[in-house]
Amino acid sequence: MLSITVGTGCMSKNKLPSRLSTSVACVLLLLTTACSQGETKSAQSIDANKASNASVVAASNNISTLRIGYVGSSEPTGPLGWAKKKGILERELQKAGFKNVTFARFPNGPDLNEALVAGQLDVGSLGDTPAIVLRARGIETRLLRITQFNTTAWLVAKKNGARSLAELKGQKIATQKGSYMHRYLLGLLAEAKIAQDVKVVHLMTTEAKAALERGDVAAYAASSDLGPFLKSQGFPVIDSSANHKGLSGTSLVIATESFLAKQPDFPEKFNAILTEAAKDLKANSEEYYQYHAQITKYPIDIIKVSLPLKQISEEPLPAEGVKLLEGTKNFLVSQGLAKSDFKLTDWAVEK
Numbered sequence: 001m002l003s004i005t006v007g008t009g010c011m012s013k014n015k016l017p018s019r020l021s022t023s024v025a026c027v028l029l030l031l032t033t034a035c036s037q038g039e040t041k042s043a044q045s046i047d048a049n050k051a052s053n054a055s056v057v058a059a060s061n062n063i064s065t066l067r068i069g070y071v072g073s074s075e076p077t078g079p080l081g082w083a084k085k086k087g088i089l090e091r092e093l094q095k096a097g098f099k100n101v102t103f104a105r106f107p108n109g110p111d112l113n114e115a116l117v118a119g120q121l122d123v124g125s126l127g128d129t130p131a132i133v134l135r136a137r138g139i140e141t142r143l144l145r146i147t148q149f150n151t152t153a154w155l156v157a158k159k160n161g162a163r164s165l166a167e168l169k170g171q172k173i174a175t176q177k178g179s180y181m182h183r184y185l186l187g188l189l190a191e192a193k194i195a196q197d198v199k200v201v202h203l204m205t206t207e208a209k210a211a212l213e214r215g216d217v218a219a220y221a222a223s224s225d226l227g228p229f230l231k232s233q234g235f236p237v238i239d240s241s242a243n244h245k246g247l248s249g250t251s252l253v254i255a256t257e258s259f260l261a262k263q264p265d266f267p268e269k270f271n272a273i274l275t276e277a278a279k280d281l282k283a284n285s286e287e288y289y290q291y292h293a294q295i296t297k298y299p300i301d302i303i304k305v306s307l308p309l310k311q312i313s314e315e316p317l318p319a320e321g322v323k324l325l326e327g328t329k330n331f332l333v334s335q336g337l338a339k340s341d342f343k344l345t346d347w348a349v350e351k
Contacts, residue, residue: 083277136338149321154227174203175221180249
């Protein structure tokens with residue numbers, strides 16, 4: 001029987017200085033695609049170590065353990081999480097010759113990137129911005145799939161504070177570094193021509209509500225589910241990426257080229273698993289929403305608002321998702337946040 005285990009990735013303790021300017025924050029989006037030197041060991045979860053040890057003893061073309069990293073809660077969500085919960089993943093991976101699969105959880109994309117670079121993972125499920133930044137650094141990864149597209153980011157203000165972008169001038173805005181919310185915020189500030197008039201600082205999503213309540217920050221660029229939740233708690237929404245073409249996010253699955261060299265049939269097999277899971281997820285939407293709410297700890301009505309099922313892709317590379325991903329890549333390159341440009345067609349595996 002296939003063995004599946006879940007571990008925890010590194011929890012980055014470092015914060016950007018409270019007086020950090022937007023331009024410096026932009027540079028750090030590129031530079032902080034990994035934890036600080038003092039934090040590197042924390043990415044080595046127990047399960048990731050097990051996976052690494054297992055791959056060493058496995059024959060070069062007969063890898064028996066698949067090591068997957070993901071960003072999020074205690075369990076993965078979306079098609080990957082649903083495939084795991086419903087047994088689709090176990091059943092099909094066993095057919096593909098994998099005896100074990102390990103899941104390592106990370107608080108954000110840059111931390112997951114570090115584990116990929118360190119050779120601790122074979123596959124990563126993460127947002128578009130950290131995945132693109134990693135590839136632009138020359139790290140040999142391949143894009144397997146867009147699992148979700150048009151993911152909304154929200155700009156939420158503190159109570160009794162600003163009610164418009166203009167009112168945020170001279171104030172501090174926080175978001176989670178290296179995320180699609182960060183890319184949205186930078187794009188929004190550039191579009192509104194106030195990038196030089198605000199200070200952008202790093203703050204994990206888990207700390208956002210408390211920071212807004214204390215008034216530590218004037219606003220927070222929140223994720224798709226955190227935004228509606230904060231709104232339900234009385235925090236005013238100033239803006240959302242849905243109001244701006246090209247500023248919403250995509251969720252991706254990538255794999256290392258070294259792993260794919262040993263498993264050339266993996267992309268086709270794994271995509272078949274996620275396609276089946278996506279279709280099953282939509283066919284059993286109420287059950288899925290209950291699962292997603294249980295995992296993320298948000299009320300189910302918040303999950304339904306934040307995750308329209310049309311955002312879940314049943315195909316590996318939906319045209320709308322690819323177009324959005326191309327726009328994100330071009331923005332990151334133009335702002336110097338992605339170290340080099342590359343063609344998505346070269347990055348993506350063949351369908």
